[in-house]
Amino acid sequence: MESVSEASSIRTNNRIYELRAAGLDIVTLSLGEAFFDLPTPSFEGMPGTQIHHYSHSRGVPLLRQKLAGYYETCSGAPVDPETEIMVTAGSKAAIFMTLTAMLDPGDEVIIPEPLWVSYPDQVRLARGVPVMTPWYEQVGDLESYITPRTRAIIVNNPHNPSGRRLGAVEMLSLHEMAEKHGLFLISDEAYHEFVPEGEVFVSALEHDPEKRHTIVCNSMSKNYGISGWRIGYLIADQHFTRQVIKLQQHMVTCAPTILSYYLAENFEAILDHTRPQIRRVVATRNRMAGLLADRGVQCLPGDATFYLFASLGESRLDSTEFAERLLTRYGVAVVPGAGYGASCDRFVRVAVGAETEDRLVRGMHALADLVEATR
Template sequence: MDGRSPLRPSALLETVDQAISIKYNNLVYDLEATGHDIVTLSLGESFFDVPAPDFGGFEPDELHHYSHSRGLPELRRRLAKYYGDEFGLPVDPDHEILITAGSKVAIYLALLATVEPGDEVVVLEPSWLSYATQVWLCGGVPVSVPHDVGVFELDRYVTGRTRAIIVNNPNNPSGRVYTQAELDFLHELAERHGLLLVADEAYNEFVAPGTRFVACGAADSGKRHTLTINSMSKNYGISGWRVGYVIAHRTLIEQILKVNQHLITCAPTPLTRYLAENFDTLIERTRPQIQRVVETRNEVAGWLAERGIEVLPGSATFYLFASLGDSTLGSDAFAERLLRESGVSVVPGIAYGESCDHYVRISVGAETPERIRRGIDAIARLIANTGG
C-alpha cells in the first residue's frame, strides 16, 4: 500500500468551489424545510402559471425510451423555425442545432468541443457564475473583464492565445441588453482575430415591453464564428425540466454531438416530446407573464433608487445587480448576514466576478411585490447599519 486514499478528489476539482447561487438556494431550501419564512430573492427562475404536463395522448414508446441524441426532430424543427421567424437567423434543423439537458451543460459541451488546454476565453463581468469554472474545467484560461470596462475596449484583452469570447445577452445578473453597435463590434472583433463568439441568450424572451430582442447570430447567418446557446427551461418558466440547445455551424455541432452522446445521450424524451407538441401554446401562455415579471423588475429598480441603492444599468430579465453602497461588508458576508438576521436571500456579487464583490443579485421572479418590498427594506437597513 502506498498510503493514498481511494476517496481523494482530483487536484483540479479541489480548486473549484460550489456554485454560489445554488449554495444559497440550498440554504433556503434547508431553512424552509425547518419552518423558516425566507423572502427568496436569490432564485434564478421565475414562477409562472404553467399547466402540469399531460402525457395521456402519447404512446408509451414515445415517452419511455431514448430519442435522437441531436434532440427530438420535431422539436429541432420548431426551434429552428423560432429563430428564423423571430430573429432572422436561419437554422438547419438537421445539422445546425442540438438539444440537450439544459443550457448550462450546453455551454460546457460547446467549450469541451472547442477549447484546447491553455486557450484563453474572454468573460465579461458581471458574468454568469459558471462560465469561468467551465472554461477552467476544459483546461482553458478564463480572462475576466471588469464590469466597468466597455465592450469597445475588449481589444486589449485579446491575445494570441484567445479562443473565444462569451457574451450573456440579456445579462444575468444585471439585465443589460447589448446594443446593435456593441454586437457589430463583437462580430468584427471575432472576424479580425479568428475567435469564436459564444452568445448565451437564455433570457431572450425577458426583454422590456415594446422592445425586440436582437439575436447575436443574426449578423452571422453562415455561423462562421457565432455559437448560440439558449434555454427552453428559462423562457417557459420550467427551469426544473432542464432543456437547452445549441445553434452553430454543422462542423461544431458534429463535435458537440459526440460529447453529448458520451455524457448525456439525449435530452429527456417525454419532456421534449411535450414541448414539441405544445410549443406555440406554451409561448402564448408564458409571454404575458414574462412581460409582467420584467415590468416588476423595472419597478423594483425604482424602489431601490428611492432608498438610495444604485444598480448596474439594465432593463431585461428578472434580475437587478444592486450596489452595497457605503457598506463595509463584502458581498458574501453581506448575503450571509442578510439571510441570518432578516430571512432574506440574495446572491453575493463575488459569484459574478472579482470586480463585482460590492454588489448583490436580486431576483424578483419568485416572490410577490409585497414580499419583494420587504426584502428591499431589509437590504437597505443592512447597508445603513454596516456603513463606514
Template sequence: MRGERPRTSLLMEDIGQALSVQYNNLVYDMKATGQDIITLSLGEAFFDLPLPEFGGLTTPALHHYSHSRGVPELRRLLAKYYETKFALPVDPDTEMIVTAGSKAAIYMTLMAVLDPGDQVIVPEPYWLSYPAQIRMCRGEPVMVPHDVPVLDFERFVTARTRAVIINNPNNPSGHVYTRAELEHLHELADRHGLLLIVDEAYNEFMPPGTGFLAAGALDPDKEHTVTVNSMSKNYGVSGWRIGYLIADQRLTDEVLKINQHLVTCAPTLLAAYLAEHFDDLLDITRPQIRRTVALRNRVGAWFADNGIDTLPGTSTFYLFASLGDSTLDSTGFAGRLLKENAISVVPGIGYGDSCDRYIRVSVGSESEDRVTRGVTAIRDLVEATTPARLPARPGPA
C-alpha cells in the same frame, strides 16, 4: 493494511460550488426546518402553468432514447422560432442540438473548442458558471472588469485567446447588448479568428415594445457564432433541463459526440411535451414574463429613489444592486441579510472580482409584497452598515 485513499482531481479541488446554487441549497435546507425565507436568490421565474399530462403525446417511444440531436419535431420548432422571430436561419438537422439544459450546451461547446491553456474572454458580471466550466475544460478564463466597455475588449485578446462568451440579456444586471456592441464583438471575432459564444437564455424577458437582437442574426452563416438558449427559463420549467445550441455543422458534429458520450440525449418525454405544446406554453408564459419584467423595473426605480445604485439594465428578472459605502463585502452582506432578516440574495463576488460591492436580487419567485419587504430590508441593512459621514472640518483660517 490499507493504502492511501484515491485522491480527487486537483483541478476540481480548486473549483468551488456554483454560488447561487449553493445559497439556494442553504435556503432549501432552512425551509425544510419550517423557516420562512423571502427568496430573492433563485435564478428562475415562477409561472402559473398547467400540470403536464403526457397521455396525449404523439411522439413514439416516449420512454426511450430519442435522436441524440434531440426530438426532431422540437428541433424543427426551435429552428422556426429563431428564423421567424430573430431572422437567424437554422437547419434543424445539422445546426442544432437539444441538450439537458443550457449549462450542458455551454460546457460541451467549450469542451469541443478548447485545448489546454486556451483562453476565453469573460466580461463581468458574468453568469457565474462560465469561468468554472472553462477551467473544467482545461482552459483559462480572462476576466474583464464590469466597468470596461465592449469597445475596449480587444486589449484582453492574446495569442492564446480562443473565444469570447457573453450572456445577453445579462444575468445578473439585466443589460441587453446593443447592435453596436454586438457588431463590435463580431468584428473582434473576425479579426482575431475567435468564437463568439452567446448565451441568450433570457431572450423573452424584454420590456414591452422592446425588440431583441439575436447575435447570430449578424452572422447568419454561423462562421464564428454559437448561440445557446434554454427552454427552461422562457417556458418556466427550469427543473426540466431542456436547452439547445445553434452553430455550424462542423461544430455541432463535435458537440454531438460529447453529448452522446455524456448523456445520450435530452429527456425524451419532456422534449416531446414541449414540442406538442410549444406555442401554447409561450402564450401562457409571455404575459407573466411581461409582468415579471415590469416588477423588475419598478424595483429598480425604487432602489434608485432610495439611493441604491444598480448596474444599468432593463431586462430579465434580476437586479445587480450596489452596497454603496456599506462596510460589508457582498458575502458578509448576503450572510447577514439571511441570518438576521431571513432574506436570501446572491453575493456579487460570484459574478466576478470587480463585483464584490454588489448583490444579485431576483424578483422572479416571490409575490410583489414579499419582494417589497425584501428590498426594504436590503436598503435598511445598507444604511445600518454605512458609517455616518462626519461633518467637514473647517479649513485653515
C-alpha cells in the same frame, strides 16, 4: 477538481431550501428562476412507444423544427433543424460541451464581469484559462485582452445578473473582433424572452446568419418557467455541431425524451401562456429597481431579465458579509456579488421571479435598511 468552485448561486439556494424545510420564513431573492402559473402537463396522446425511450442525439425532430423556425423569426437567421441545432439537458450542458469541443489545454476565453457564475469553472473544466474583465469595461475594451491564445469570448445577453441588453452596435463590435482575430463568439441567450414589452431582443445570429464564428446557447426551461425540466439547445454551423454531438452521445445520449415531445407538441401554446407572465415579471423587476433607487440603492444599468445587481454603496460590508447578515437578521436571501467576478464584491444579485410583490417590497426595504445601517 480542487481548483473548481461550487456555483455560488446554487450553493446559496441549497442553503435556503434547507432553511425553508426547517420552517423558517425566507424572502427568497436569490433564486434564478421565474415562478409562473403553469398547467400540470398531460402526456395523454403522446407516442407511448417512444416517449419512454432514447431519442435522436440531436433532439426530437419535431422540437428541432419548432426551435429552428422560432429562432429564424427572432433573429432573421435561417437554422437548419437537421444539421445546425442540438437539444441538450439544459443550456449549462450546451455551454460546457461547446467549451470542451473548442478548447485545447491553455486556450483562453474572455469573460466580461459580472459573469455568470459557471463560465470560469466550465472553462477550467475544459482545460482552458478564463480571462475575466472588470465590470466597468466596455465592449470595445475587450480587444485589449486578446492574446495569441485567445479562442473565444462569452457574452450573456440579456445579462444575468444586471438585466442589461447588448445593443446592435455592441454586438456588431463583438463580431468584428471575432472576425479580425479568428475567435468564436459564444452567446448565452437563456433570457432572451425576458425583455420589456415592445422592446426587441438582438440575437448574436442577426449579424452572423452563416454562423461563421457564432455559437448560440439557449434554454427552453429557463425562458418558460420550467427550469427543472432541463431542456436547452445549441445553435451553430454543421461542422461544429458534428463535433459537439459526440460529447452529447458519450455524456447523456439525448435530452429528456418525454419532456421534449411535450414541448414540441405544445410549443405555441406554452409561448402563448407564458409570454404575458414574462412581461409582468420584467415590469416587476423594473418597479423594484425604482424602489431601490428611491431608497438610495443604485443598480447596474439594465431593464431585462428578472435580476438586479444592486450596489452596496457606502456599506462597510463586503458582499458575502452583507448577504449573510441580510439573511440572518432580516430573513432575506440574495447572492453575494463576489461570485460574479473579482470586481463585483460591492454588489449583490437580487432576483424577483420567485416571490409575491408584497414580499419583494419587504425584501427591497430590508436590503436598503442594511445598506444604511452599515455605512
